[in-house]
Amino acid sequence: MSAPRTARRFLRRRTAATLAAMTIAALALAACTPGDDTGVDGADGGQGFPDDGCTHITVATSSEKVNMLDELAAAFKESPEHKGLETCATVRPTNVSSGNAARFLSSGDDWPSDDRTLWPTLWSPASTVWTDRVAAAASANLVGEPKSFTRTPVVFGMPEPMAKALGWPDKPISITDLEKLCQDPEGWGSVGKDIWGAFKISKTNPNTSTTGLSTILMQSYEASGKNADLTAADVEASADFSRVFEECVIHYGDTTGNVLSTLYDETQNGSNGSAYVSAVALEETSLLNYNQGNPDSHTVQPGETLVPPKTKLVAVYPSGGSMWSDNPITVLGANWVTPEQRTAGEAFAAYLQTAEAQAILPRYGFRPLDESVPLGKLFTPNFGVDPAQPGVTLPKPAVDVISTAIDQWTQVRKPSSVLELIDISGSMDDPIGDGRSRLDGAIQGAQTTLDHFRSTDEIGVWAFTTDVASDAGEGIEVVRDVSALGSDGEKLDSSLDDLRYAQRNGTPLYDAILTAYEAMSERAEPGRINAIVVLSDGEDTDSNISLDSLIAKIGQTSKEGGDAAPVRIFPIAYGSGADTSALQRIADATGGQLFDASNAERIDLVFASVINNF
Numbered sequence: 375m376s377a378p379r380t381a382r383r384f385l386r387r388r389t390a391a392t393l394a395a396m397t398i399a400a401l402a403l404a405a406c407t408p409g410d411d412t413g414v415d416g417a418d419g420g421q422g423f424p425d426d427g428c429t430h431i432t433v434a435t436s437s438e439k440v441n442m443l444d445e446l447a448a449a450f451k452e453s454p455e456h457k458g459l460e461t462c463a464t465v466r467p468t469n470v471s472s473g474n475a476a477r478f479l480s481s482g483d484d485w486p487s488d489d490r491t492l493w494p495t496l497w498s499p500a501s502t503v504w505t506d507r508v509a510a511a512a513s514a515n516l517v518g519e520p521k522s523f524t525r526t527p528v529v530f531g532m533p534e535p536m537a538k539a540l541g542w543p544d545k546p547i548s549i550t551d552l553e554k555l556c557q558d559p560e561g562w563g564s565v566g567k568d569i570w571g572a573f574k575i576s577k578t579n580p581n582t583s584t585t586g587l588s589t590i591l592m593q594s595y596e597a598s599g600k601n602a603d604l605t606a607a608d609v610e611a612s613a614d615f616s617r618v619f620e621e622c623v624i625h626y627g628d629t630t631g632n633v634l635s636t637l638y639d640e641t642q643n644g645s646n647g648s649a650y651v652s653a654v655a656l657e658e659t660s661l662l663n664y665n666q667g668n669p670d671s672h673t674v675q676p677g678e679t680l681v682p683p684k685t686k687l688v689a690v691y692p693s694g695g696s697m698w699s700d701n702p703i704t705v706l707g708a709n710w711v712t713p714e715q716r717t718a719g720e721a722f723a724a725y726l727q728t729a730e731a732q733a734i735l736p737r738y739g740f741r742p743l744d745e746s747v748p749l750g751k752l753f754t755p756n757f758g759v760d761p762a763q764p765g766v767t768l769p770k771p772a773v774d775v776i777s778t779a780i781d782q783w784t785q786v787r788k789p790s791s792v793l794e795l796i797d798i799s800g801s802m803d804d805p806i807g808d809g810r811s812r813l814d815g816a817i818q819g820a821q822t823t824l825d826h827f828r829s830t831d832e833i834g835v836w837a838f839t840t841d842v843a844s845d846a847g848e849g850i851e852v853v854r855d856v857s858a859l860g861s862d863g864e865k866l867d868s869s870l871d872d873l874r875y876a877q878r879n880g881t882p883l884y885d886a887i888l889t890a891y892e893a894m895s896e897r898a899e900p901g902r903i904n905a906i907v908v909l910s911d912g913e914d915t916d917s918n919i920s921l922d923s924l925i926a927k928i929g930q931t932s933k934e935g936g937d938a939a940p941v942r943i944f945p946i947a948y949g950s951g952a953d954t955s956a957l958q959r960i961a962d963a964t965g966g967q968l969f970d971a972s973n974a975e976r977i978d979l980v981f982a983s984v985i986n987n988f
Contacts, residue, residue, distance in 0.1 A: 430464055
């Protein structure tokens with residue numbers, strides 16, 4: 375390998391983890407799209423600041439709190455805390471996932487937005503787990519003095535008929551009970567529900583999600599038989615237990631909202647969702663949002679009507695205990711925070727502790743810290759929750775224990791087999807505005823995510839256009855067959871570079887997807903994530919098969935009971951010309967997810983977000 379290529383590769387590899395970690399934060403702050411939570415964090419609350427002469431305060435917060443913080447910000451304007459300021463203050467939340475914000479703050483760089491008004495004065499992650507990690511990795515001064523203002527427990531949301539099949543609500547259900555269902559080859563058949571097929575769990579990536587992190591810690595508590603004083607040794611000893619539990623995972627996402635949206639769509643279309651997922655690890659507040667008809671916890675717009683799901687989720691509070699998301703808020707000690715912003719931010723944080731503010735929280739599915747505040751109508755069995763639960767609270771472990779759990783998850787997480795299918799049609803030569811062509815961006819996006827895969831994970835890369843052929847079929851160039859990555863990272867990196875010189879003609883999108891789907895279905899195995907990532911910048915122009923015929927073929931296993939080894943498709947709509955409608959249908963047919971890279975300059979970051987699902 376030449377010295378320039380080696381240097382280029384070193385820089386790519388050095389930045390790969392940072393790109394993956396920054397995906398959500400960077401896209402959120404660049405896009406400023408209200409209500410966007412489609413696989414990358416949208417800038418909910420991104421309506422901008424009015425020209426009001428006030429001090430402008432941005433709160434970087436997890437998505438499920440955006441609606442609530444909008445109302446709290448409005449109420450703050452009338453509060454004594456606001457009246458005590460010399461200058462008025464206007465507060466706006468923006469949606470940035472907790473884990474990605476933590477990693478970005480730890481990096482020591484400026485906030486990734488050209489608009490400095492979106493640089494946060496306040497940070498409100500879902501848990502002090504993240505502020506602790508930033509304090510340990512960077513500086514305690516950077517995270518200031520975080521103080522919780524509300525909380526919500528981590529639970530398993532299950533479609534009500536499924537929970538009842540396990541004895542809910544009369545019988546306590548433990549994580550061990552769920553682990554046994556994962557391990558039992560009969561799946562739901564072990565409780566007399568053969569038609570439901572395998573027991574399937576959805577979990578989020580603990581590197582970006584508080585729920586994902588809390589769940590792996592709850593697994594370690596369960597395996598150790600403890601409900602306090604969890605140690606790094608306990609986590610290490612729980613590896614086999616957690617590995618079995620992970621075998622049930624359908625795929626790992628950035629947010630529970632993506633999984634809940636798919637489940638919601640299935641239930642509304644006549645299915646009870648059993649073909650997709652049996653249980654979702656999530657926060658109680660997300661379950662409440664789902665049951666109100668807001669599965670992705672987006673910012674509800676004026677005049678918007680929410681439609682509750684036909685089959686509600688019920689909260690299963692594990693009998694061994696639940697961890698809580700304690701939702702702190704803190705004024706950042708970042709150098710971009712002005713003295714005026716600090717003063718106003720401290721006033722808003724103080725307001726959140728008041729009885730007036732605490733009374734607002736239950737309306738949004740959050741439990742107030744002030745126990746004298748009534749929980750209200752949401753916290754009832756009608757909405758799938760039990761205000762008397764959880765019976766056991768699992769305390770937050772020390773930072774070193776949390777780090778051990780995250781490192782362990784990297785080793786025990788479900789293995790993946792992923793085929794990347796890349797459009798190399800003529801339009802991929804078009805520039806994307808940053809000195810690269812679309813194909814350059816696609817290649818670099820694929821390259822920067824290679825370090826996400828373990829050596830035992832399988833990865834393949836195919837390119838598609840007209841007038842080419844290979845053993846895989848017409849219209850397909852095989853860059854790499856699907857096989858264990860092993861030590862081939864350098865070789866694959868080089869092979870991806872070679873795509874720059876491939877011939878580029880038409881776009882047989884549907885034919886290529888069907889060929890890839892059939893190939894992956896033949897080799898798909900239970901116990902691993904079988905997936906296809908499709909990157910396309912345009913509409914199908916040259917396929918022999920129609921979109922409807924393609925949907926019929928790839929969607930045939932999306933039925934009651936599903937498939938023991940489903941192949942899910944994750945399309946990336948690359949650039950403004952991509953056929954998002956068709957790609958969305960393709961994703962929906964297989965229980966996958968569409969990712970939006972309409973801003974083609976962000977393709978590297980979108981690619982990283984997609985790979986976080988595996």
